[in-house]
Amino acid sequence: MKYKVLKKQNSSKTCLVCGVKNDLGLKARFYQLENGELASIFNSKEFHQSYPGRVHGGISAAILDETIGRAISVSDETVWGVTGSLELRYKKPVPIDCDLITVARVTRDTRKLFEGEGEIILPNGEIAVTAKAKYVKMPIDQIADECDMAEEWLPIPDDEPVEYIEIPGR
Ligand SMILES: CCCCCCCCCCCCCCCC(=O)SCCNC(=O)CCNC(=O)[C@H](O)C(C)(C)COP(=O)(O)OP(=O)(O)OC[C@H]1O[C@@H](n2cnc3c(N)ncnc32)[C@H](O)[C@@H]1OP(=O)(O)O
Numbered sequence: 722m723k724y725k726v727l728k729k730q731n732s733s734k735t736c737l738v739c740g741v742k743n744d745l746g747l748k749a750r751f752y753q754l755e756n757g758e759l760a761s762i763f764n765s766k767e768f769h770q771s772y773p774g775r776v777h778g779g780i781s782a783a784i785l786d787e788t789i790g791r792a793i794s795v796s797d798e799t800v801w802g803v804t805g806s807l808e809l810r811y812k813k814p815v816p817i818d819c820d821l822i823t824v825a826r827v828t829r830d831t832r833k834l835f836e837g838e839g840e841i842i843l844p845n846g847e848i849a850v851t852a853k854a855k856y857v858k859m860p861i862d863q864i865a866d867e868c869d870m871a872e873e874w875l876p877i878p879d880d881e882p883v884e885y886i887e888i889p890g891r
Contacts, residue, residue, distance in 0.1 A: 722891040724754040726884055730791060732877045738763075738787040741877055749784060749823075750879070751791055752886055759792040760886050761823045769817060776815035778850075781841055782807060785852035788825040789837035793856070796827070801864055802835060802856030813849040815841060824888060833858055846890020 730751035732739040737746045749763035763784060771777035786807050793800045815821065825839030834857055841850040861868065 723885045723887045724756055724758075724760070726752045726886060727755055728753040729876075729879065729883065730759075730794060731874050734873050734875070736787075738783050741875070747780070747784060749787070750877075750883075751788070752883060753795050754886065757795055758824050758826045759788055759795055760888070761788045761791075761825075762886070763821055763823075765815065765817045765819050765821055767817055774814075774817055776817055776821075778809070778811055781811070781815055781850045782809055782852070784821075784823050785809065785825070785839050785841065785850060786854060788823045789827075789839045789852060789854045790856055792825040792827050792837050792839070793830070793835050796830075800835070800858055801861045802858045803864060805834075805855045805857050807852060807854040810851045811849075812851065813843065813847055815843070815849045819844065822886070822888060828853075842889055844889055848890070 732741050734742050738749050740746045747763040749761045751761045754760055765776045769776050769780045786804055823841045825837055827835055827837045829836040836855045838853045840848045843849050
């Protein structure tokens, strides 16, 4: 099924997952969808692998952590949080050299915490990894000391704007 993209989220400069200047990172992009979910797209590279041909489980954990953690911004972009817990289930190998879609949503939102879930979906529609995570809300200036948001948190337009995202298997 295809979903309309309502907004592309900002990227950071240096983050392992979204940092545009981190050449060893995933350089993932994040899109808010019409159904309230957040989708991320990244291309897995050889340097993300564990066993030959397989993305490292820690990399899968990282993309799920960030996609779930950012899903809160779909409803309120002023909320930031740090990961308190992350639980994963690795169901299928995640291949390298592949455009991978991760989809996440918030399942619980309280004054102090939010919780969410997400999955990495393979191009054939199979769900490769699922995750549930919990975040403790915190102002951004407490998470990142002396962070200059204008330098660290940037709108990065795509060369070709992404208007729709097809989620395989739906
Ligand atoms: C600026 C531009 C650059 C941006 C660039 C990035 C891009 C945008 C990314 C956005 C998406 C983020 C995705 C990645 C986010 C990380 O990777 S964050 C890094 C990894 N995580 C951390 O470093 C957190 C380290 N831990 C801590 O700092 C502290 O333990 C915590 C989590 C703040 C908790 O502190 P605390 O003093 O224990 O908190 P406390 O007030 O006692 O507890 C608050 C509530 O949370 C619960 N809680 C506390 N700890 C936990 C826990 N570990 N598990 C579950 N629940 C817990 C408590 O039970 C309590 O609930 P109630 O009992 O009140 O109902």
